[in-house]
Amino acid sequence: MPTVAQSSTETDWVSRFADEVIAESERRAPGKPVVVASGISPSGPIHLGNLREVMTPHLVADEIRRRGHEVRHLISWDDYDRFRKVPAGVDGVDESWAEHIGRPLTSVPAPKGSAHPHWAAHFKAVLIGSLAELGVEYDGISQTEQYTAGAYREQVLHAMRHRADIDAILDQYRTKKTPQKKSQKPLDEAELEAAEGSGAAGEEDGTGSAGYFPYKPYCGQCDKDLTTVTAYDDDSTELTYTCTACGHSETVLLNEFNRGKLVWKVDWPMRWAHEGVIFEPSGVDHSSPGSSFQVGGEIVDRIFGGRQPIGPMYAFVGISGMAKMSSSKGGVPTPADALKIMEAPLLRWLYARRRPNQSFKIAFDQEIQRLYDEWDKLGAKVADGSALPADVAAYTRAVGTAAGALPVTPRPLAYRTLASVADITAGHDEQTLRILSDLDPANPLSSLDEVRPRLDRAEHWISSQVPAEARTIVRAEPDTELLSSLDEAGRESLRRLLDGLDSHWSLDGLTTLVYGVPKVMAGLAPDAKPTPELKVAQRTFFALLYRLLVTRETGPRLPTLLLAVGADRVRVLLGG
Incomplete structure (x- = not known):
């Protein structure tokens, strides 16, 4: 794909960030690949709000690739996070999963019937398939694999040696609360939950009765992180912990021990330094004053000797007709949906x-x-x-993307037309092909493949999102009672429509016809501009046609509906 025109830089946010990220990468790590990052916690369905965490750096990384730079987009799968609560509305999951709260996501069983080995893999797999379809190129990093392989051992030991310094940084923010702006409207329930933190963002910061420790072991007996570090020796790296869940206690050597992780507010900046991240966005729960992103900026600089990434805050993504999304609530749509x-x-x-x-x-x-x-x-x-x-x-x-064009529909007919046809035919291929070919008789379809995958998407929307009572059912027999009750003007309008069917049998032709009949009935030319009175007459005529064809006063666009029903059946239902 070509580089996006530089003339758009002033108004195009992706180009502006790409400029900034390239310049910053050349200052920090000249000659090395540009590193951008996303973090996804597969604690439940990964929804369309989470997708912004991936798409924001993806779009910037892709622009950088288009300009000829080498770039890595890291997706950190936070699958070593604790299982915080049982999400609602997940198929194959019940309250018995509550017994796993506190365990790593990779130690929690997958939902019943899943083909995947554990909870994290189950929810990762769905997003991985969607990212492939969206053309997102990335390097995935499992935090379970990183921690259990000892990849961060030196960083963990360093953080423990400097725990007093980390504690002092965190202490600056522990008593601070972000004042709500006077002009800010009260948050609704979903916003409040999101503001409290999602995934690892809501975890404790390492403070305990025995002092501050930025490392949290998973218990060697019950595998939960409901543990408290009671002692640590910097020289020997001996660490003692007790588990409040099962009572287990043990002493381990942290320079050999791999069953635990840094607390979130230390883990995130550690990874910035370890990976050399230049650009990583964060949601509002991470970005408010005193939150993990701000605190992380001080920790990465003063403790790990790194630099905070360029990190724009990203806003909520909502769904038409639904409240803002929170992944702990059931039924939130995913990218796959x-x-x-x-x-x-x-x-x-x-x-x-x-x-x-x-x-x-x-x-x-x-x-x-x-x-x-x-x-x-x-x-x-x-x-x-x-x-x-x-x-x-x-x-x-x-x-x-920089790698090439995404698949497209060869003949992208209007989605609303495809949806109307799918509604009427209930996905019957032969009927669908007949109707769609009649849209433009001079250039008929030779195969439904010409209108796929858009047709498939419209059919799925009709079958999954339109309630049964709103579906279009064409009458099997004419409404003789309604037809016999019409006055002469009503019967004449139907005659004019039926007389013009054959000569107007295309989408454009039928559009002209159905809008033109009320004009002619009013003594106007078929191409006359509508007046308020004429619009009333057209609505009345349309309502009559809908009642005679589909029993309701509304439905799919009439030209599409007429094509779908077919000329012969239209004549029968309209009393022709």
Whole structure:
């Protein structure tokens, strides 16, 4: 893929961050790959809000690759985090999983029926598949593997030697509370939960009755982190702990012991230094004053001799018709859920077009049709050169990466049209092909493959997101009672429609016809501009057609509905 036009730099957030990250990397580590990072805790379903943690550095890393620089996007799988609570609404999981609270995510059984060996692998696998579909290139790092292999041994010992210094840094913030701005509206329930912290962000900082220790062992008997370090010797590295869960106590040599981890507020800055991270975003729960990102900046500098990454805060991602997402609540949509109803470029575009600190919503309701209309219009503007530079940049980042273009639908028919057809045909391929070919008789489809994968996404949206009572059911027999009750004007409007069917049998033609009949009935030309009175007459006519065809006064766009029903059946149902 080509480099995104530099003319967009002033308005394109990705280009601005890429400039900053490249310059900072050259100052810190000249000649080495640029390192950007994400951290994902597979503590439950990894939802579309979590995806922003990945997409923000991905888009910046991809721009850096387009400019010819070597870059590594690290995704740190925080699978050595403790299992904090049983998430609601997860299939195959019940309250018996509460017995595993306090164990590493890699030691918790996967949900019943899962093909994966443990909890973390189960939830990682779903996101890994989605990232491949989204074209996200990354290096995955399992924190379970890192810690249990002793990869951070020197950093752990160093942190323990400097525990008093770390404690002093943390102590500056322990009594501070962030005042809520007077203009700030009260947080709703989901926002409050997210603000309290997600995953490791909510963990204790290492303070205990025996003093401060930045390392937390997992118990050798019950495998839980409900442990308290009671003694530590810097010279011998002897560490003694007791477990409040099972009562087990033991003394180990920390220079050999691999069953534990640094507490979160020390672990995160340690990894910044260890990996040489230049850019890593963080959510609002990590970014407020006194939180892990701010404290981490001091710890990485004063304890580990590293530098804090460039770290924009990213805002919430919501779902149309739902509260803001929190992964501890059940039923929150995942990237895999979104990719079942929308193509990967559209989902990428939603993250690319908004600055990280701007919240946005992802549509699972009727709004997805408008969203697709907006996407298709942008594509047309990009093609004819009329799009704004920032919009071109976002579109370019959506449709491909530095490695190449993402798969696209060869003939991207309007999503709302495909959804209407899928609604009426219930996924019957032969009927679908007939209807879609009639949209443009001069250029008919030869195969449904021409409109895939968009057709598949629209069909899944209809079947999974539209309730049964809202589905379109075409009448089996004409409504003779309604037809016989019509006055002469009503019967005449139906005659004019039926007389024009054959000569207008295409999507554009039927659009002209259904809007034109009320105009002609009012003594106007078929192409007359609508007036308020005419709009009322058109709505009345449309409601009549819907009642005669599908028993309701609303439904799919009438031209699409007429094509789907077919001319012969339309004539029967309209009394022709």
